[in-house]
Amino acid sequence: MPKSPAPRVHGDVNGESTVRRGRPTGDHAAKRAELLKAATTVIARDGYANASLRKVAQQAGCTTGAVTYYFANKEDLVAALAESRFDRYDAMLEAARAEPGVKKLFERWLELTTGDPEFWPVMSQLFAHARYEPGFAALIERRYARFREVYTSILARGQEQGTVRADIPADLLADQLSAMGDGWMMMFPFEPERFTPARVKALLDAAITLITPAPTTRRAT
Amino acid sequence: MPKSPAPRVHGDVNGESTVRRGRPTGDHAAKRAELLKAATTVIARDGYANASLRKVAQQAGCTTGAVTYYFANKEDLVAALAESRFDRYDAMLEAARAEPGVKKLFERWLELTTGDPEFWPVMSQLFAHARYEPGFAALIERRYARFREVYTSILARGQEQGTVRADIPADLLADQLSAMGDGWMMMFPFEPERFTPARVKALLDAAITLITPAPTTRRAT
Amino acid sequence: MPKSPAPRVHGDVNGESTVRRGRPTGDHAAKRAELLKAATTVIARDGYANASLRKVAQQAGCTTGAVTYYFANKEDLVAALAESRFDRYDAMLEAARAEPGVKKLFERWLELTTGDPEFWPVMSQLFAHARYEPGFAALIERRYARFREVYTSILARGQEQGTVRADIPADLLADQLSAMGDGWMMMFPFEPERFTPARVKALLDAAITLITPAPTTRRAT
Amino acid sequence: MPKSPAPRVHGDVNGESTVRRGRPTGDHAAKRAELLKAATTVIARDGYANASLRKVAQQAGCTTGAVTYYFANKEDLVAALAESRFDRYDAMLEAARAEPGVKKLFERWLELTTGDPEFWPVMSQLFAHARYEPGFAALIERRYARFREVYTSILARGQEQGTVRADIPADLLADQLSAMGDGWMMMFPFEPERFTPARVKALLDAAITLITPAPTTRRAT
DNA sequence: GATGAATGAGAGTTCATTCAT
DNA sequence: AATGAATGAACTCTCATTCAT
Numbered sequence: 001m002p003k004s005p006a007p008r009v010h011g012d013v014n015g016e017s018t019v020r021r022g023r024p025t026g027d028h029a030a031k032r033a034e035l036l037k038a039a040t041t042v043i044a045r046d047g048y049a050n051a052s053l054r055k056v057a058q059q060a061g062c063t064t065g066a067v068t069y070y071f072a073n074k075e076d077l078v079a080a081l082a083e084s085r086f087d088r089y090d091a092m093l094e095a096a097r098a099e100p101g102v103k104k105l106f107e108r109w110l111e112l113t114t115g116d117p118e119f120w121p122v123m124s125q126l127f128a129h130a131r132y133e134p135g136f137a138a139l140i141e142r143r144y145a146r147f148r149e150v151y152t153s154i155l156a157r158g159q160e161q162g163t164v165r166a167d168i169p170a171d172l173l174a175d176q177l178s179a180m181g182d183g184w185m186m187m188f189p190f191e192p193e194r195f196t197p198a199r200v201k202a203l204l205d206a207a208i209t210l211i212t213p214a215p216t217t218r219r220a221t
Numbered sequence: 222m223p224k225s226p227a228p229r230v231h232g233d234v235n236g237e238s239t240v241r242r243g244r245p246t247g248d249h250a251a252k253r254a255e256l257l258k259a260a261t262t263v264i265a266r267d268g269y270a271n272a273s274l275r276k277v278a279q280q281a282g283c284t285t286g287a288v289t290y291y292f293a294n295k296e297d298l299v300a301a302l303a304e305s306r307f308d309r310y311d312a313m314l315e316a317a318r319a320e321p322g323v324k325k326l327f328e329r330w331l332e333l334t335t336g337d338p339e340f341w342p343v344m345s346q347l348f349a350h351a352r353y354e355p356g357f358a359a360l361i362e363r364r365y366a367r368f369r370e371v372y373t374s375i376l377a378r379g380q381e382q383g384t385v386r387a388d389i390p391a392d393l394l395a396d397q398l399s400a401m402g403d404g405w406m407m408m409f410p411f412e413p414e415r416f417t418p419a420r421v422k423a424l425l426d427a428a429i430t431l432i433t434p435a436p437t438t439r440r441a442t
Numbered sequence: 443m444p445k446s447p448a449p450r451v452h453g454d455v456n457g458e459s460t461v462r463r464g465r466p467t468g469d470h471a472a473k474r475a476e477l478l479k480a481a482t483t484v485i486a487r488d489g490y491a492n493a494s495l496r497k498v499a500q501q502a503g504c505t506t507g508a509v510t511y512y513f514a515n516k517e518d519l520v521a522a523l524a525e526s527r528f529d530r531y532d533a534m535l536e537a538a539r540a541e542p543g544v545k546k547l548f549e550r551w552l553e554l555t556t557g558d559p560e561f562w563p564v565m566s567q568l569f570a571h572a573r574y575e576p577g578f579a580a581l582i583e584r585r586y587a588r589f590r591e592v593y594t595s596i597l598a599r600g601q602e603q604g605t606v607r608a609d610i611p612a613d614l615l616a617d618q619l620s621a622m623g624d625g626w627m628m629m630f631p632f633e634p635e636r637f638t639p640a641r642v643k644a645l646l647d648a649a650i651t652l653i654t655p656a657p658t659t660r661r662a663t
Numbered sequence: 664m665p666k667s668p669a670p671r672v673h674g675d676v677n678g679e680s681t682v683r684r685g686r687p688t689g690d691h692a693a694k695r696a697e698l699l700k701a702a703t704t705v706i707a708r709d710g711y712a713n714a715s716l717r718k719v720a721q722q723a724g725c726t727t728g729a730v731t732y733y734f735a736n737k738e739d740l741v742a743a744l745a746e747s748r749f750d751r752y753d754a755m756l757e758a759a760r761a762e763p764g765v766k767k768l769f770e771r772w773l774e775l776t777t778g779d780p781e782f783w784p785v786m787s788q789l790f791a792h793a794r795y796e797p798g799f800a801a802l803i804e805r806r807y808a809r810f811r812e813v814y815t816s817i818l819a820r821g822q823e824q825g826t827v828r829a830d831i832p833a834d835l836l837a838d839q840l841s842a843m844g845d846g847w848m849m850m851f852p853f854e855p856e857r858f859t860p861a862r863v864k865a866l867l868d869a870a871i872t873l874i875t876p877a878p879t880t881r882r883a884t
Numbered sequence: 885g886a887t888g889a890a891t892g893a894g895a896g897t898t899c900a901t902t903c904a905t
Numbered sequence: 906a907a908t909g910a911a912t913g914a915a916c917t918c919t920c921a922t923t924c925a926t
Contacts, residue, residue, distance in 0.1 A: 031910085047353035049270035052895060065912055068897065121352070124407075128349030131342070131410045132268035141412055172427045179404025186345075186403050189352045191362055206393040214435030248885090273920060285921090286887050295921065473889085489795035491712035494916060507891055510918060563794070566849075570791030573784070573852045574710035583854055614869045621846025628787075628845050631794045633804055648835045656877030690906090715899060727900090728908050737900065 032070050035060050036081050043081075044118040048125040053077070079136055082126050085119075086143040088112060093150045102158055102211065105151075106204050109181065114200070121189040127182075148174050155211075165213040173211060180207065253291050256281050257302050264302075265339040269346040274298070300357055303347050306340075307364040309333065314371045323379055323432065326372070327425050330402065335421070342410040348403075369395050376432075386434040394432060401428065474512050477502050478523050485523075486560040490567040495519070521578055524568050527561075528585040530554065535592045544600055544653065547593070548646050551623065556642070563631040569624075590616050597653075607655040615653060622649065695733050698723050699744050706744075707781040711788040716740070742799055745789050748782075749806040751775065756813045765821055765874065768814070769867050772844065777863070784852040790845075811837050818874075828876040836874060843870065 038060035043051045053074060057064045071077040092112045096105040113119050130140045151174035158164030164173070184203070188195050259281035264272045274295060278285045292298040313333045317326040334340050351361045372395035379385030385394070405424070409416050480502035485493045495516060499506045513519040534554045538547040555561050572582045593616035600606030606615070626645070630637050701723035706714045716737060720727045734740040755775045759768040776782050793803045814837035821827030827836070847866070851858050 028910090047350060049350055050353060053897090054895080063912055064896090065898090065914095066910080069909090069911065074896065124349060127407060128345060129268060129270055132271060137411060144408070144411075168427045168430055172423060175424060176401055176427060176431070179402075179408065180397055180400045181404065182407050183400025183403030186348055186407055187365070187400065190358060190365075202393060203396060206389045206397060209389055210397070210431050274922090275920075284887055286889095286924090287885090289922065290886060470889090489792055491792055492795060495918085496916075505891055506917085507893095507919090508889080511888090511890065516917065567791060569849060570787060571710060571712055574713060579853060586850070586853075610869045610872055614865060617866060618843055618869060618873070621843045621850070622839055623842075623846065624849050625842025625845030628790055628849055629807070629842065632800060632807075644835060645838060648831045648839060651831055652839070652873050716901090717899075726908055728903090728910095729906090731901065732907060 028070075032080065033084075035067060035070055035077070036084055039077060039081050040118050040122050043125050044121040048129045075133055075135070078126070078129075078133070079139060081122075082130070082136060082139055085123060085126065086139075089143070089147065093147065097150060097154065100154060100157055102154060102164060103208060105154055106208070110200065110204065113181075113185070114197075120185045124186050124189060127186075148178055151178055158211075162213060164211050177207065177211070249291070252287075253301065254305070256283075256288060256291055256298070257305050260298060260302050261306075261339050261343050264346050265342040269350045296354055296356065299347070299350075299354065300360060302343075303351070303357060303360055303364075306344060306347065307360075310364070310368065314368065318371060318375065321375060321378055323375060323385060324429060326375055327429070331421065331425065334402075334406070335418075341406045345407050345410060348407075369399055372399055379432075383434060385432050398428065398432070470512075474522065475526075477509060477512055477519070478526055481519060481523050482560050482564050485567050486563040490571045517575055517577065520568070520571075520575070521581060523564075524572070524578060524581055527565060527568065528581075531585070531589065535589065539592060539596065542596060542599055544596060544606060545650060547596055548650070552642065552646065555623075555627070556639075562627045566628050566631060569628075590620055593620055600653075604655060606653050619649065619653070691733070694729075695743065696747070698725075698730060698733055698740070699747050702740060702744050703748075703781050703785050706788050707784040711792045738796055738798065741789070741792075741796065742802060744785075745793070745799060745802055745806075748786060748789065749802075752806070752810065756810065760813060760817065763817060763820055765817060765827060766871060768817055769871070773863065773867065776844075776848070777860075783848045787849050787852060790849075811841055814841055821874075825876060827874050840870065840874070 035056065039056045042055045042059050053067050054064050057067045071080065092108050096108045130136045152171045155164050155173050156170040159166045159170055256277065260277045263276045263280050274288045275285055278288045292301065313329050317329045351357045373392045376385050376394050377391040380387045380391055477498065481498045484497045484501050488497065495509050496506050499509045513522065534550050538550045569582065572578045594613045597606050597615050598612040601608045601612055698719065702719045705718045705722050716730045717727055720730045734743065755771050759771045793799045815834045818827050818836050819833040822829045822833055
């Protein structure tokens with residue numbers, strides 16, 4: 001009792017959605033990326049708790065079966081999503097490391113986090129749920145540790161060069177600044193109107209002021 | 222469709238004894254509080270996305286029906302939970318306002334957030350999901366605004382008295398410090414072992430150092 | 443957004459199916475038994491591999507949710523089904539033990555297995571799949587051991603009384619006879635037409651002939 | 664919709680060399696046999712209800728498409744599997760017929776069924792599900808009838824020669840003995856530890872004792 | 885006041901099957 | 906000859922919610 005899904009239609013000229021089966025030229029990695037994009041959109045829009053594979057499929061314009069074909073299960077999808085997000089984070093860190101200075105780092109961070117309006121929302125959702133999926137939690141812990149490490153090294157260099165206050169250990173400073181960023185990330189989705197570009201700039205400038213050494217020596221002269 | 226039996230009144234604002242006719246009063250509020258406690262435990266343990274009314278009922282040792290009897294629906298329960306949590310936050314703020322000084326505020330905050338091991342986990346879960354339940358989001362926005370306001374006023378007073386650096390507007394400082402706290406709150410459930418009492422103290426001390434005025438002027442004299 | 447399932451109708455006079463919610467006078471055990479009966483019918487009709495909770499619900503005239511309300515999961519349902527079937531088996535054994543004689547046992551067995559046309563089909567399906575559900579396999583092993591034990595004791599008594607041949611140990615005889623019954627049980631659903639009452643009687647009579655002592659001694663006299 | 668490429672012919676009845684043009688023949692049959700072996704393993708391991716074409720493909724180390732390429736559908740695969748299993752049974756019967764005597768038959772049967780540890784498990788699974796796939800049920804009925812027929816003829820010959828008791832018609836005896844074998848086959852996968860070689864031998868010896876004529880010679884005394 | 889039977893939608897997942905390549 | 910992307914239906918199970926009792 002074969003249940004062929006309605007009369008097969010393809011190569012239509014109207015641009016209507018066609019039913020395609022069989023083996024397309026599909027690029028596995030590309031399709032996965034496409035589905036991850038769809039998942040990002042869904043999670044940013046509906047939140048993690050209300051996101052479902054069905055919605056992801058719908059967003060991507062394919063069937064649920066296709067999603068589970070490319071990802072073993074939901075956890076796999078979410079993990080891949082987290083990886084891809086952190087890959088962007090890592091790329092940013094790499095770039096920031098090349099051109100030192102905390103200010104540059106802030107700029108890169110701002111660029112990354114504001115360039116994509118879904119970045120903050122989806123990241124905060126992933127963080128919130130990571131705790132309850134062990135493998136996922138490990139991933140974040142690992143990636144986050146790396147992030148703090150780079151942060152610390154940049155600040156330490158700044159301290160050597162006298163551009164960053166030295167009365168607080170670099171690792172504590174890194175912890176404070178990254179927590180600050182996380183805090184904003186968490187609150188941003190609530191009241192995006194509060195985070196105007198102007199205010200974000202003011203906040204970052206203030207952060208730089210916070211960690212800049214006091215002009216004591218110069219004044220003593 | 223709030224099911225709270227209208228005729229019952231208790232816990233009135235004036236502190237006067239309220240009308241106690243018929244059934245023993247306080248039962249209703251007490252039972253709600255009990256259920257909220259159970260909900261807190263469940264959310265802290267399983268995460269918001271994996272929390273269900275069933276689990277809450279089970280945790281509280283009662284039936285599913287009882288939960289929906291005391292709360293119109295899930296959103297109602299979660300909103301009440303958020304209210305109760307913020308009530309504790311407000312109480313803390315009230316106390317902090319009475320005995321000024323940023324250091325005192327930090328101590329109060331620390332007391333609140335570390336006194337209950339479920340506090341941070343449940344709060345971060347509630348924040349993460351608030352965005353997607355409109356009424357809930359409004360609640361948090363309102364409460365959070367109030368929180369920043371108190372924070373700002375305390376910092377402003379510090380600036381007047383010279384105990385807080387004045388080169389950054391008080392509202393920006395408040396934003397930065399509260400974001401810092403939020404960031405820690407978000408990360409704490411992941412790696413609680415990283416937040417030893419010693420490190421938390423170091424972080425708070427460093428935060429105080431950050432906002433303390435540079436000792437230049439004194440030296441210049 | 444409450445999704446009350448269509449306008450509530452009940453107490454209709456037409457005999458049409460009504461939608462009933464809330465708490466009926468329902469007897470928990472009775473409803474479970476009802477669902478087990480439905481499961482029996484479905485498995486006997488479609489086979490274990492094609493049986494689903496949906497079909498069971500449909501057969502019982504209720505929703506899938508109701509089934510999972512009464513049984514934690516599919517395995518639980520199947521285990522309960524097996525228990526109930528074996529309870530009947532045990533009752534039969536008890537009765538057979540009271541009135542000894544292999545012939546009586548055969549009669550009881552026949553009564554049980556032919557009284558319900560679904561008995562053999564469902565039993566053979568349960569046996570076939572038991573191997574792959576550990577808890578279920580243990581149940582069957584336990585029950586089946588008990589069955590062989592009773593069988594053996596009845597045969598041993600027969601041997602003492604000289605009604606059963608003594609040249610084969612009773613436990614081997616029991617194993618052979620019960621295997622014979624199992625074999626028929628397995629084949630019966632295939633070709634029920636082959637197992638006419640007359641032939642079944644002939645087979646059982648032949649089985650009795652098989653285990654009756656050879657009439658040598660009598661003739662020697 | 665059988666997909667076997669029509670022009671290819673091999674394994675013809677006459678034993679003459681068949682047409683071998685174009686691609687190397689035998690590949691097709693060999694691959695099918697390979698897949699059947701994989702299917703046997705999967706069914707024996709996971710049971711029929713939990714067997715899937717996916718698992719068969721995986722077990723065979725090929726793709727899902729390959730399976731559906733060599734077999735029109737699942738039923739086709741299962742039918743082919745049953746055929747191949749019964750082919751071995753038939754070969755055994757043929758051999759047993761050549762060298763008469765019930766004992767020889769038992770030995771052959773034992774050889775067949777214990778030689779391959781997957782034989783009993785997969786056979787009992789196939790039997791259990793045959794009822795619910797009509798074509799398959801017909802196949803088994805046909806093959807099984809043949810089996811009983813051979814069994815009967817061997818027993819009848821034994822009766823003529825006085826090596827098998829004549830007080831029970833041969834067809835009933837065949838029915839009983841084959842049912843006995845089926846019963847063991849059904850139970851074996853459950854408690855293989857119970858069927859030690861020693862016990863199996865004892866059971867078969869006892870079966871021979873059962874059908875051996877009573878030692879009437881003593882009667883003459 | 886409180887219960888718990890029952891609902892129906894939707895979740896994640898598996899599956900046999902199709903077919904362009 | 907063989908692949909593997911994709912389908913869509915069906916599966917088990919969980920859930921918030923309703924309501925007669």
